[in-house]
Amino acid sequence: MSPSTLPDGEPAPADGALPPTALAGQEQRPFAFYVHVPFCRVRCGYCDFNTYTAQELGGGASQSSYADTAVREVALARRVLGDVDRRVETVFLGGGTPTLLPARDLGRMLRAIGDEFGLAADVEVTTEANPDSVDLAYLTELREAGYTRLSFGMQSAVPSVLQVLDRTHDPERVPRAVEWAREAGFDQVSLDLIYGTPGESVADWETSVRAALSCGPDHVSAYALIVEDGTALARQVRRGELPMPDDDDLADKYLLADGLLAGDGLDWYEVSNWARQGSACRHNLLYWKGADWWGVGPGAHSHVGGVRWWNVKHPSAYAQRLGAGESPAHGREVLAPEDQRVERVLLELRLAEGLPRDVLDAEGAAAVPALVADGLLEEASLDGTHLVLTTRGRLLADAVVRDLLP
Known part of the structure; x- marks a missing residue:
């Protein structure tokens, strides 16, 4: 929801105001929040998302102040949407690595959404997490703050594949993180996998899928590696240091994963997502069904009533806009x-x-x-x-x- 490049579109108004047609009937439409946390310890070579490795970026943008800035945008959302009560059905924190922030900051951002709009009784609240960015105490604090679902970036269980992807976690950390999540009280745990990494054999991929299943996840996402322009991976491919992913290889790996996941009770509900009964990601389903959502954070995209808009890309510009009482929206399109x-x-x-x-x-x-x-x-x-x-x-x-x- 927060790519590194922004689309073309018409300028967004400084106050973020939406056309009356977008607001009409909004109380009857499902509503969600996405919160982009743009910080990472290391930028992975394949990643095209709007992320930054520095803790302090200047212009009022830093990890320590990020929750305060995000809370300001949540308050802005209430004003822009006409100060109406819209029960929030799902909240999703992505990045970046949201769990680089203190758990109390993640709790504050969720609490702000609840205070401004109210959370549905069965609200689904997800945060993405790297396996090496959490421990039992952190996850326990998250669960107590109201988070209900975790999505761990596993990507692979094979060290050589993780090295090509610039992932820094130890594969053995994944099952421990899942165990901590269960101990902390999380009923919903998802693992994200990537297939098609240069040098990854079919046997490597099978090892990763089976390792993921051994953790007993409720949900698995498996995405084919895409070589995005402007990434370190794309430069390696262009120089001939790594091969492009092969379509036949990707198809073989998809079919392998589909069979293994289905055999363990995880059925596909979207092309790249599998879940046990009752464990499909409701937040992503709202995206795929064209619901309303507000995207908080630099580069985050939003959609309300057929109007889509996107925030300024850099965290400093984002913080400055909100600090001045302005909308961080950069551009928009009316569909x-x-x-x-x-x-x-x-x-x-x-x-x-x-x-x-x-x-x-x-x-x-x-x-x-x-x-x-x-x-x-x-x-x-x-x-x-x-x-x-x-x-x-x-x-x-x-x-x-x-x-x-x-």
Whole structure:
């Protein structure tokens, strides 16, 4: 939710005001918060997110003051949304490494959201964490502060793969972190994996998936490595020091993971995400279904009522804007109905529950029979109201979308 580059768009107003059309009926729409914490101990070579390794960045931006700045934006959100009560269904802290901040700061940011808007009785509150950034005492404090879900950045269980990714944690730290999470009272624990790292064999990947499953996670995310422009990894590939990920290798590893995860009781609910019954990430589902969310933090993106906006990228500029009583929003776009329809196809087709057929236009609907015949799509209900990717369709999801959005 906070990439290192910002999109084009129209300038956002200094006070952050939204068009009346965005605010109309907002009380009836699901609402969530994303909080971007942009600090890391080490910047990983593959990472394209808006992150910084310095503790003090100048201009009022530092790890020690970050929670204060984020709380100011939460108060701004209340004003911009018209001072209405909107029960928050999910909160997600990402980064960066949110758990580089003291647990009390994470608690303060969550408390501010609850104080301004109110939290749903069954609110899901997630923070990402590196395995080496937490211990039992830290996780216990987080749980007492109201956090309900942890997402650990495991990435791999193979030291040589972690080295290529510039990950610094010991693989043995992962099961201990999960044990501490359980001891602290967390019922929901997710592990994030990456496949396709240069030099990673299929056996290496199987080792990582089995190691993740041995921890007993409730949820697993597995993403193919993408070589992003401007990263250290991209420079290594360009110089010929590392090979580009191979599509056939990525497909083999995806199918391997899908089989192992399903065999352990984790079913896919989104192309890159698997969960045990009742453990799907509700926050991410709100994204994929086009709900409203407010993104707090430098570079964070928000969406309310068909208006999307993004904050200034650098933490110093972010802190200065809020310190001056201004919105940190840098630019925005108002999505036309056709834009919203296209996004529904792009996002909802990725879900196991599928895409409602009536979202397609005439050209997209005309492409469905051939996609079904090719074994890429299937009808998910007796009356054919939803279209779902087959296993092969998940491997070729981008191509399916291109056919549905000619």
